Amino acid sequence: xxxxxxxxxxxxxxxxxxxxxxxxxxxxxxxxxxxxxxxxxxxxxxxxxxxxxxxxxxxxxxxxxxxxxxxxxxxxxxxxxxxxxxxxxxxxxxxxxxxxxxxxxxxxxxxxxxxxxxxxxxxxxxxxxxxxxxxxxxxxxxxxxxxxxxxxxxxxxxxxxxxxxxxxxxxxxxxxxxxxxxxxxxxxxxxxxxxxxxxxxxxxxxxxxxxxxxxxxxxxxxxxxxxxxxxxxxxxxxxxxxxxxxxxxxxxx
Numbered sequence: 139x140x141x142x143x144x145x146x147x148x149x150x151x152x153x154x155x156x157x158x159x160x161x162x163x164x165x166x167x168x169x170x171x172x173x174x175x176x177x178x179x180x181x182x183x184x185x186x187x188x189x190x191x192x193x194x195x196x197x198x199x200x201x202x203x204x205x206x207x208x209x210x211x212x213x214x215x216x217x218x219x220x221x222x223x224x225x226x227x228x229x230x231x232x233x234x235x236x237x238x239x240x241x242x243x244x245x246x247x248x249x250x251x252x253x254x255x256x257x258x259x260x261x262x263x264x265x266x267x268x269x270x271x272x273x274x275x276x277x278x279x280x281x282x283x284x285x286x287x288x289x290x291x292x293x294x295x296x297x298x299x300x301x302x303x304x305x306x307x308x309x310x311x312x313x314x315x316x317x318x319x320x321x322x323x324x325x326x327x328x329x330x331x332x333x334x335x336x337x338x339x340x341x342x343x344x345x346x347x348x349x350x351x352x353x354x355x356x357x358x359x360x361x362x363x364x365x366x367x368x369x370x371x372x373x374x375x376x377x378x379x380x381x382x383x384x385x386x387x388x389x390x391x
Contacts, residue, residue, distance in 0.1 A: 139164070153217040157181045171196040178205075182217060185209040199240045206233040211263065225273065228263030232256065256283035272298045272337065290326075298337030302330040306362070325361040328383070333364075335371040360385040 189205030306326015
């Protein structure tokens with residue numbers, strides 16, 4: 139079977155995925171079952187996407203997916219809105235390869251039986267979450283995933299009045315995306331001209347107290363070599379800071 143020059147429309151926004159093409163093959167029997175979608179291609183408001191997809195064994199599904207493209211994130215957001223986001227803009231180019239049993243991918247993305255390889259470049263990202271007064275801007279970021287490790291290069295972030303550049307590793311990123319209760323460990327270097335921790339940590343209820351409380355997820359662990367021309371945290375202010383910043387189990391070390 140196949141699809142040739144088809145269109146898919148998200149009616150609320152009138153956004154169309156056009157020129158959808160693929161060649162498919164499916165087999166269903168007791169001994170062997172599989173679905174193959176080859177030479178997939180499509181255009182979203184002029185952005186080109188392509189890839190291949192295969193699924194073997196419907197009882198214990200194993201997938202093999204590769205995809206690549208260069209897309210405007212605003213086009214993606216209009217075609218596939220995300221409930222938690224109010225705004226999403228920017229450019230994304232990517233080349234990905236995902237393999238493994240679906241059960242393994244859900245439980246532990248980087249097990250011996252599953253893996254994700256990613257080479258992605260983000261530019262000019264501007265996002266705003268609902269009920270969040272401050273948006274976040276990512277001027278540039280190169281993401282590499284190889285051998286069960288995720289690295290970010292030149293992650294340049296602006297939020298509030300703060301600006302930071304991060305180079306480091308986030309080994310549990312995809313497990314965290316699939317299960318927000320799993321630990322998220324981030325280690326690397328952070329450089330900033332102005333870094334206000336309050337810009338990145340949401341204040342909690344003060345219950346009438348003059349002291350500000352902070353809701354810091356207990357599963358977020360940070361270990362960063364920090365270099366900041368100006369550093370602010372609550373009432374603490376310092377200039378030309380160089381040193382180690384460690385956050386573990388909601389405590390700053």
